[in-house]
Amino acid sequence: MIEADLVVKNARQIVTCAGFSQRPKIKDELLDLAVIENGAVAVQGEKIVWVGAADALEQDVRFTSEVDIVDAAGQVVLPGFVDPHTHIVYGGSREREFPLRLKGTPYLEILKGGGGILSSVRSTRAISEEELYCQSKKRADRLLEQGITTVEIKSGYGLDTKTELSQLRVIQRLKEEHPLDVIPTFLGAHALPPEYSSRSDLFIDLVVDEMLPAVVEANLAQFCDVFCEEGVFDVQQSRRVLKAAGRLGLRVKLHADELAPIGGAELAAELGAVSADHLLCVSNGGIRKMAEKGVIGVLLPATSFNLATGEYAPARKMIESGLPVALSTDCNPGSSPTESAQLVLTLACLYLKMLPEEAINAATINAAHALSQGEHIGSLEPGKQADLVFFDAPNYTYIPYYFGGNHVTKVIKRGKVVLERETASY
Numbered sequence: 457m458i459e460a461d462l463v464v465k466n467a468r469q470i471v472t473c474a475g476f477s478q479r480p481k482i483k484d485e486l487l488d489l490a491v492i493e494n495g496a497v498a499v500q501g502e503k504i505v506w507v508g509a510a511d512a513l514e515q516d517v518r519f520t521s522e523v524d525i526v527d528a529a530g531q532v533v534l535p536g537f538v539d540p541h542t543h544i545v546y547g548g549s550r551e552r553e554f555p556l557r558l559k560g561t562p563y564l565e566i567l568k569g570g571g572g573i574l575s576s577v578r579s580t581r582a583i584s585e586e587e588l589y590c591q592s593k594k595r596a597d598r599l600l601e602q603g604i605t606t607v608e609i610k611s612g613y614g615l616d617t618k619t620e621l622s623q624l625r626v627i628q629r630l631k632e633e634h635p636l637d638v639i640p641t642f643l644g645a646h647a648l649p650p651e652y653s654s655r656s657d658l659f660i661d662l663v664v665d666e667m668l669p670a671v672v673e674a675n676l677a678q679f680c681d682v683f684c685e686e687g688v689f690d691v692q693q694s695r696r697v698l699k700a701a702g703r704l705g706l707r708v709k710l711h712a713d714e715l716a717p718i719g720g721a722e723l724a725a726e727l728g729a730v731s732a733d734h735l736l737c738v739s740n741g742g743i744r745k746m747a748e749k750g751v752i753g754v755l756l757p758a759t760s761f762n763l764a765t766g767e768y769a770p771a772r773k774m775i776e777s778g779l780p781v782a783l784s785t786d787c788n789p790g791s792s793p794t795e796s797a798q799l800v801l802t803l804a805c806l807y808l809k810m811l812p813e814e815a816i817n818a819a820t821i822n823a824a825h826a827l828s829q830g831e832h833i834g835s836l837e838p839g840k841q842a843d844l845v846f847f848d849a850p851n852y853t854y855i856p857y858y859f860g861g862n863h864v865t866k867v868i869k870r871g872k873v874v875l876e877r878e879t880a881s882y
């Protein structure tokens with residue numbers, strides 16, 4: 457008999473996303489959410505031990521004397537969202553650039569003029585580590601409120617060894633102190649700092665010879681990423697950083713082919729990256745090579761929406777080509793200032809032309825694979841971490857359909873209720 461110390465009962469739908477712990481879903485597999493109508497979930501400690509129809513619960517599961525019965529009251533329960541691409545640890549904000557962008561100045565022009573990422577670098581360098589933690593924690597809180605239970609967080613607003621390490625220590629502190637699970641990524645090659653202007657190869661030397669070894673020595677990152685983009689770092693420079701990272705035992709991912717098709721997807725395939733992210737301008741060959749190598753395409757429609765050029769990643773072509781796709785907020789102060797995982801689902805449906813089932817799979821189980829965490833999180837099935845989110849909605853389609861608010865009423869993280877909200881917004 458299975459024993460449980462927490463039981464979720466009375467859910468109108470349990471959206472399990474189950475059956476794909478070993479590899480991400482592709483093609484038509486994305487259309488199946490493995491939903492259990494009138495379902496229940498049993499949890500022991502931090503793990504799910506049973507998922508099934510409510511009327512089978514009592515015959516299969518024995519409750520411990522201390523059992524916590526959580527009444528889902530006819531709501532919809534999903535696996536916690538996994539957000540595989542964020543930049544939430546930074547100082548300050550960038551609303552001063554918003555009118556500039558509205559008047560037509562492109563994102564990369566603002567960066568070239570010393571703003572953009574470099575503006576956030578100045579604000580990050582200027583504050584204490586404690587202040588950086590306080591500002592970042594608020595963003596982590598908002599991610600959790602949106603139903604995100606695991607988040608990847610990148611450095612990249614220090615661009616010198618001291619501040620990159622400080623950012624990564626803040627990420628480590630969030631990992632230790634916040635209910636969210638946190639996956640840290642070193643993004644030293646995010647932009648060229650002013651002290652290296654016109655000497656980008658020398659800056660790459662610094663990233664490879666000084667920053668990377670220091671980050672690995674302090675055990676502060678699981679992944680390494682590069683902003684591989686026209687006018688930022690080219691394919692050759694990106695390859696140097698990511699190969700060095702691989703030699704030091706980090707897994708790799710990259711910002712690829714967002715604004716110009718420079719071969720980022722092909723590089724991701726060559727290196728066996730876990731993911732390549734953005735991909736608005738990806739070539740057909742790049743899609744094919746990524747699919748062959750099992751590189752996941754992480755799509756960030758809130759960024760396209762906010763940059764407002766009208767361009768979105770070719771998600772339909774990717775899915776038809778058998779490329780596994782995941783979704784993320786890209787939460788950052790410049791191109792995507794939002795924690796709203798639920799808005800990302802809506803934008804994926806409206807502009808990437810994904811169906812609600814595809815978008816939800818992409819934001820849960822496939823996003824877990826985009827962080828090499830598919831065996832532990834991203835679906836509701838026995839053996840997985842008990843990360844569950846309750847939505848005040850009549851069915852899962854309602855979540856992307858009714859947009860702009862927050863449908864989350866409760867979050868269970870590792871078997872504990874970590875967040876409860878008043879009935880949500882519909």
Ligand code: IZC
Pocket residue numbers: 543572573576683711788789790791
């Ligand atoms: O702060 O603008 N694209 N990096 C690459 C970003 C956006 C973050 C930023």
Ligand code: ZN
Pocket residue numbers: 541542543711786788
């Ligand atoms: Zn990014």
